[in-house]
């Protein structure tokens with residue numbers, strides 16, 4: 001038995017507003033599509049696949065877009081957790097090396113010699129604060145110092161403290177911004193060595 005040759009996922013325009021897309025779907029995806037069409041028949045009366053996919057994507061984007069009003073409990077909060085994790089990776093690796101940083105590496109003494117003992121501010125922005133940042137920025141805010149051009153990527157955006165939290169930067173609308181993962185990592189690395 002030969003394995004089937006899968007056509008490449010391709011999109012080509014068939015009119016000014018319509019596109020033809022080639023997809024290979026597994027059985028489970030087809031079942032999900034069929035079930036979704038049953039559940040949403042009142043909103044997709046012709047039960048077209050294209051209509052179902054559009055509706056499913058509208059619902060999905062509504063759910064995962066941090067800039068939208070949150071109606072669903074339990075929406076992903078992973079990014080904030082990832083950001084919190086970055087503090088523990090300070091100090092240790094050489095640039096370009098892939099060595100893993102142990103969890104208990106001491107922070108550079110200049111960076112964290114004094115920590116406010118009276119009140120511990122939160123590194124993690126609240127959901128409304130995150131939504132404000134997402135709505136205000138929308139794209140990566142990194143500006144190239146040489147060209148003056150903004151990165152403006154919309155891919156893998158993360159919330160960043162302009163003034164690092166570990167150096168007293170606060171979790172406020174003024175001190176937070178969106179960065180793409182690459183530029184967030186860039187500033188993370190710079191903080192380590194700067």
Ligand SMILES: [Zn+2]
Nearest residue numbers: 140151180183
């Ligand atoms: Zn960027």
